Amino acid sequence: MTEINTDKLAEAFVSALAIDAAEVTDELAYSQHPKWDSTAHMVLVAEIEAAFDIMLDTDDIIDMSSFAKAKEIVAKY
Amino acid sequence: MQIDDYNNAAVFSQFPVYGLNSAEKQAFLQQRLNWLTHHHATHCPEYARLLTCIGEVNSPMCNIEHIDQVPPVAARLFKDYGLKSIKDEEVFRLMRSSGTSGRQSQIYLDADSAKLQSQILVKTLQHWLGKQRRPMLIIDAKETMQNKNGMSARAAGLQGMSFFGRNHCYALDENMQLRIDEVKSFIEQYHNQQIFIFGFTFIVWQQFIQALQSLGLKFNLQQAILIHGGGWKKMQQQAVDDKTFKQQINAQLGDVSVHDYYGMVEQTGTIYMQCEHGHLHCPVWSDVVVRDINSLAQLKNGQQGLLQVNSALPTSYPGHSILTEDLAVIHGEDDCPCGRLGKYFTLHGRVPNSQVRGCSDTFS
Numbered sequence: 198m199t200e201i202n203t204d205k206l207a208e209a210f211v212s213a214l215a216i217d218a219a220e221v222t223d224e225l226a227y228s229q230h231p232k233w234d235s236t237a238h239m240v241l242v243a244e245i246e247a248a249f250d251i252m253l254d255t256d257d258i259i260d261m262s263s264f265a266k267a268k269e270i271v272a273k274y
Numbered sequence: 275m276q277i278d279d280y281n282n283a284a285v286f287s288q289f290p291v292y293g294l295n296s297a298e299k300q301a302f303l304q305q306r307l308n309w310l311t312h313h314h315a316t317h318c319p320e321y322a323r324l325l326t327c328i329g330e331v332n333s334p335m336c337n338i339e340h341i342d343q344v345p346p347v348a349a350r351l352f353k354d355y356g357l358k359s360i361k362d363e364e365v366f367r368l369m370r371s372s373g374t375s376g377r378q379s380q381i382y383l384d385a386d387s388a389k390l391q392s393q394i395l396v397k398t399l400q401h402w403l404g405k406q407r408r409p410m411l412i413i414d415a416k417e418t419m420q421n422k423n424g425m426s427a428r429a430a431g432l433q434g435m436s437f438f439g440r441n442h443c444y445a446l447d448e449n450m451q452l453r454i455d456e457v458k459s460f461i462e463q464y465h466n467q468q469i470f471i472f473g474f475t476f477i478v479w480q481q482f483i484q485a486l487q488s489l490g491l492k493f494n495l496q497q498a499i500l501i502h503g504g505g506w507k508k509m510q511q512q513a514v515d516d517k518t519f520k521q522q523i524n525a526q527l528g529d530v531s532v533h534d535y536y537g538m539v540e541q542t543g544t545i546y547m548q549c550e551h552g553h554l555h556c557p558v559w560s561d562v563v564v565r566d567i568n569s570l571a572q573l574k575n576g577q578q579g580l581l582q583v584n585s586a587l588p589t590s591y592p593g594h595s596i597l598t599e600d601l602a603v604i605h606g607e608d609d610c611p612c613g614r615l616g617k618y619f620t621l622h623g624r625v626p627n628s629q630v631r632g633c634s635d636t637f638s
Contacts, residue, residue, distance in 0.1 A: 228366065228385055228388070235433055236419065236433070239436055239437070239442075243440070246440070252406070252407070252440070253407070254405040254406055254407065255396050255399075255400055255403075255405050255406075255407060255437060255438060256396070256400075256405060258396075258407075258437055259392060259393060259396050259437075
């Protein structure tokens with residue numbers, strides 16, 4: 198698995214979900230945090246795709262249920 | 275396959291969407307639907323009382339030997355009662371139907387049900403769209419999604435479908451009028467790619483296709499796909515049938531394969547997609563039965579009656595078997611010329627005097 202730029206990923210979360218950088222931990226999870234709902238999820242996907250210049254597929258979007266999981270998924274590309 | 279696997283969502287969500295034959299599907303759904311009947315009888319007092327009316331939880335009706343025998347709940351009961359099998363504090367999302375008059379259905383989801391619904395919806399649509407997300411043209415307004423006061427069925431439909439797209443373009447403004455410049459530049463930018471178009475049937479027809487026609491605008495799309503759903507009542511009022519709808523779309527937009535779908539908020543996640551031969555198909559997680567309007571006796575293939583939908587998904591509310599107010603004809607099982615396994619059917623309107631409530635039909 199390749200090393201990914203975790204800071205860049207965290208920035209994407211901060212900007213897409215409009216949350217504090219301190220809130221971005223591995224435990225940050227979809228539908229657990231009030232701001233990470235299904236609408237914000239699509240904004241987040243677009244943000245991550247732009248930041249890393251990748252194109253996530255539909256499986257990735259469903260699997261990406263936490264910050265930890267997002268790191269794994271981005272590392273695949 | 276172990277019996278326990280039939281009740282393990284992580285296992286059954288991986289079943290091939292249209293890949294189990296009648297006997298295999300019967301083995302799976304019989305286990306799963308019986309489990310759900312008992313689960314809901316234990317956790318939803320109103321549902322337990324309904325079952326008592328037909329003879330206790332341990333009666334043969336509740337331990338069915340064939341999937342056609344599950345006792346259905348009438349769809350309208352979800353309007354009259356807050357039927358749920360979870361505690362109040364476990365409610366993650368409340369979904370409402372799009373009804374135009376009277377009360378709306380209220381469907382309570384916990385986090386697990388919401389997740390399973392999304393997974394199954396994705397699995398089903400991947401069969402039709404592939405895993406790669408496509409540039410997506412949404413025939414609706416962005417504002418439709420922004421009602422925070424409980425999610426409408428239309429918003430939930432748009433939201434669920436938007437997962438399959440990227441670079442989303444909303445074709446309509448907040449007054450549901452064509453955003454012609456945005457649509458033109460979207461199509462210009464992506465005309466060589468397989469564009470995914472989504473919208474509710476009547477909205478696609480009246481606000482998009484007819485608007486393009488009156489402007490005399492045609493496009494030449496390549497291998498695009500249009501998925502639409504939400505009801506035909508308003509289309510029938512304008513005497514537009516499936517064939518005309520498809521012809522006009524191809525005349526206006528070019529090479530677009532057009533697929534209707536049928537689904538309802540009471541069983542979100544389960545959708546019945548229309549194949550190349552015009553048939554709606556049951557995915558592996560669901561099954562249908564057609565019943566006589568008066569006697570509710572099960573009808574044979576080819577006969578028209580009330581549609582009952584059975585689904586393996588609902589755990590947070592007792593909606594695994596629902597008697598709809600839609601009229602349907604089942605045409606066969608496992609033998610559609612398209613090659614997909616499972617039952618296939620067509621819809622023939624709603625029972626007279628039922629409410630208008632399709633996502634497409636509530637728009638005026």
